[in-house]
Amino acid sequence: MFREDSIESLKIIYSDSRKELKEITDFLKEWASIEDIYSKSMEKISSIKFKNTTGSFFENLRIYIQTLSSKAKTFSSCLSNLIISSIEFITAQGESLKTGYTEGKKLNESMLKKYNNVIIALDKYLNACNDCEQVTSNLDYESDDYKKEKIFLKIQSLKKSADIALDNYKSANQSFNQSIKSYNSSIENILDTFNSYEKERYKSLEDTLKILSKVIVERFENIQDPKIVLNEYLVTNELKKKDFLLEEMIVSVYSGTHPLFHDSEKGLRVSLLAESGVSNGTQSAIENMYRKELDFILEKVWDNEILTEDECLKLNERLKDPIGRKAWFWSLNHKRSQGRFEISSECYNIIGELLILALNECESSDDTAIAKTCLILSQTFYKNSPKTYLQTFIINHTIWKSVNFWKNAIDSSIIEELNKQVKDSSHDLSQSKSLITIQLISFGTIMMDFKLPTDLILYIINKLTQKYKISSDEAQSIMPTIQENYNSYYQN
Numbered sequence: 001m002f003r004e005d006s007i008e009s010l011k012i013i014y015s016d017s018r019k020e021l022k023e024i025t026d027f028l029k030e031w032a033s034i035e036d037i038y039s040k041s042m043e044k045i046s047s048i049k050f051k052n053t054t055g056s057f058f059e060n061l062r063i064y065i066q067t068l069s070s071k072a073k074t075f076s077s078c079l080s081n082l083i084i085s086s087i088e089f090i091t092a093q094g095e096s097l098k099t100g101y102t103e104g105k106k107l108n109e110s111m112l113k114k115y116n117n118v119i120i121a122l123d124k125y126l127n128a129c130n131d132c133e134q135v136t137s138n139l140d141y142e143s144d145d146y147k148k149e150k151i152f153l154k155i156q157s158l159k160k161s162a163d164i165a166l167d168n169y170k171s172a173n174q175s176f177n178q179s180i181k182s183y184n185s186s187i188e189n190i191l192d193t194f195n196s197y198e199k200e201r202y203k204s205l206e207d208t209l210k211i212l213s214k215v216i217v218e219r220f221e222n223i224q225d226p227k228i229v230l231n232e233y234l235v236t237n238e239l240k241k242k243d244f245l246l247e248e249m250i251v252s253v254y255s256g257t258h259p260l261f262h263d264s265e266k267g268l269r270v271s272l273l274a275e276s277g278v279s280n281g282t283q284s285a286i287e288n289m290y291r292k293e294l295d296f297i298l299e300k301v302w303d304n305e306i307l308t309e310d311e312c313l314k315l316n317e318r319l320k321d322p323i324g325r326k327a328w329f330w331s332l333n334h335k336r337s338q339g340r341f342e343i344s345s346e347c348y349n350i351i352g353e354l355l356i357l358a359l360n361e362c363e364s365s366d367d368t369a370i371a372k373t374c375l376i377l378s379q380t381f382y383k384n385s386p387k388t389y390l391q392t393f394i395i396n397h398t399i400w401k402s403v404n405f406w407k408n409a410i411d412s413s414i415i416e417e418l419n420k421q422v423k424d425s426s427h428d429l430s431q432s433k434s435l436i437t438i439q440l441i442s443f444g445t446i447m448m449d450f451k452l453p454t455d456l457i458l459y460i461i462n463k464l465t466q467k468y469k470i471s472s473d474e475a476q477s478i479m480p481t482i483q484e485n486y487n488s489y490y491q492n
Contacts, residue, residue, distance in 0.1 A: 007101065007244075013239075014097050029079075031079060033076075036076040039070075039073035040069075042066075042068050043073075046065040075215060103186065107187065111183050114175055114176040118169070118172045118176050122173075124169070126252075128165040129256065130254075132261075136258060139278070140283065145279045151278075152278045188245070258282070260272065260285060287330075290318055293314060293327075295334060298331045301351065315328075319354065319357050320361055322370075325358055329358075329370060329373045329374065329377065332351075332381075335381075336377065336380050348393070351381065352390055352394065355390060355394050356393070363399045368409050378390040378391040379391050379446075400450045400452070406452075406460050409443065410440065410443045414435070414439045414440075418435065436468050437478060440465070441481050441485065444461055447460070448483070457482070461478055462475065
């Protein structure tokens with residue numbers, strides 16, 4: 001933080017100190033003047049000689065008056081020569097602070113100008129990125145490919161402006177940071193001079209009070225010692241350097257609300273948008289970006305490397321986002337396509353916890369597709385000694401007890417298979433029913449492996465056979481087949 005008032009505070013403190021010294025000096029000068037006048041008056045009186053008066057009383061009185069005159073003169077000299085001259089000497093030394101203040105003010109003005117340049121450049125950079133983000137968001141609301149291309153050209157132009165603004169911002173930031181060392185060194189010297197003066201000022205006032213206390217007691221023998229407590233009267237204004245020195249400014253990175261603008265120094269990642277195809281909008285680009293991020297993190301997990309705090313936070317953020325979950329399971333599927341099924345115990349626990357987190361999000365958002373993928377992958381990866389699939393880690397999750405989840409999961413799989421059949425004109429109606437039956441048997445076996453009660457499995461199968469008009473004879477054969485498959489595959 002740049003403090004414009006730091007040097008001005010030095011001037012205020014110095015000015016107050018000078019006023020204090022002037023008040024004391026004026027007071028002591030007036031006192032010294034009065035003592036001098038008194039001394040001279042008493043000396044004049046003591047010079048009068050009594051010619052016609054007999055006895056020693058008046059002669060003794062004259063000698064006493066001479067003594068008073070001498071003491072007053074000594075006290076006046078003490079005030080003028082010892083105390084006042086000392087304070088005036090310190091006051092004169094304080095004049096050098098004016099030069100330090102003037103130098104400090106110039107330095108402050110120079111750094112303030114550089115600081116303002118940084119703030120202005122930062123504002124232009126952030127505004128340029130924000131403009132680019134606003135236009136980028138329009139891609140997802142436009143259906144016409146030609147208009148999308150025009151929007152993309154606008155995005156590229158705004159991106160170029162944002163890049164230029166970023167370079168200018170970095171340059172201004174660098175200029176400010178490069179000047180800090182010289183600035184701080186000069187300010188430290190100014191503060192050292194000021195603090196040195198303050199120590200001398202304090203010492204001078206301390207000595208003054210001690211001398212006054214001593215002289216008063218010696219001069220007025222019957223007057224009680226004032227017992228001046230110095231720390232109740234004297235204040236030293238020591239300036240702390242941390243209140244004046246500047247720290248380097250860190251480059252701020254634009255982070256917008258759109259995923260393509262998160263944690264990106266140069267704002268929009270145009271290359272990702274171009275790679276995924278402008279006609280697909282931003283969603284495809286976001287998923288590709290998440291895939292690259294999560295693929296890298298997942299590789300570290302597979303290799304038993306420790307994740308950074310940022311990587312752990314990113315994993316949690318991605319699993320809370322529908323596109324992020326989709327990218328996460330794409331990365332897991334990537335490991336599956338590589339044939340890397342066996343994982344370490346550490347990896348098993350980490351992946352298991354992440355699957356639980358993903359399932360929590362799927363359950364709260366009715367994300368059946370990703371939960372179904374999670375189910376399949378949990379039967380893919382395993383740890384050894386003994387061989388234990390990830391299914392064991394997630395089998396008690398509440399989503400598996402949901403009838404709606406299983407109905408929707410099976411139904412979506414049936415629809416996927418029927419859509420594939422539509423593209424193949426060689427398939428007839430009997431083959432469609434066969435595809436439906438296969439899906440029902442397959443998921444029925446999985447439900448049994450996930451410990452669903454038999455009557456609940458039968459209820460779900462009956463609901464779907466009714467929906468797809470499977471004959472009662474065909475429907476009755478499905479449950480025994482499920483039991484047979486489960487016994488032969490999972491029990492052996």
